[in-house]
Amino acid sequence: MSSPTLIFKKRPIVLLQGEPLLLWNWQQQPQTLLQVLEAKKVRIFSECRSGYCGCCRTKIRSGSVRYLIEPLAELAPDECLPCCCVPNDDLDLELSCNGAEMPLLREKQHA
Numbered sequence: 001m002s003s004p005t006l007i008f009k010k011r012p013i014v015l016l017q018g019e020p021l022l023l024w025n026w027q028q029q030p031q032t033l034l035q036v037l038e039a040k041k042v043r044i045f046s047e048c049r050s051g052y053c054g055c056c057r058t059k060i061r062s063g064s065v066r067y068l069i070e071p072l073a074e075l076a077p078d079e080c081l082p083c084c085c086v087p088n089d090d091l092d093l094e095l096s097c098n099g100a101e102m103p104l105l106r107e108k109q110h111a
């Protein structure tokens with residue numbers, strides 16, 4: 001008889017242009033990627049917030065997302081709609097760090 005196998009999935013890291021922004025927490029962050037980015041003061045334009053208009057279209061530098069609702073806006077393979085997705089694994093986005101609450105970046109600037 002074999003013992004049960006436990007599978008642990010690492011919590012995804014969300015990065016902006018290679019700078020770590022946060023460690024995704026499934027329990028504390030049942031929101032969309034857009035809601036979490038906005039809470040961290042990341043500037044990102046949005047309108048419908050439901051995957052319809054495509055306004056929040058964001059380039060993915062590396063990583064992948066999964067959609068909470070199926071988006072209607074057309075996307076290139078390296079784009080995502082933060083208003084209706086969550087990170088699937090470590091996710092580096094082509095978004096500016098300017099004005100964002102990035103604890104690791106702040107520590108670097110004061111060092």
Ligand code: FES
Nearest residue numbers: 047049054056083
């Ligand atoms: S805000 Fe409309 S698709 Fe994201």
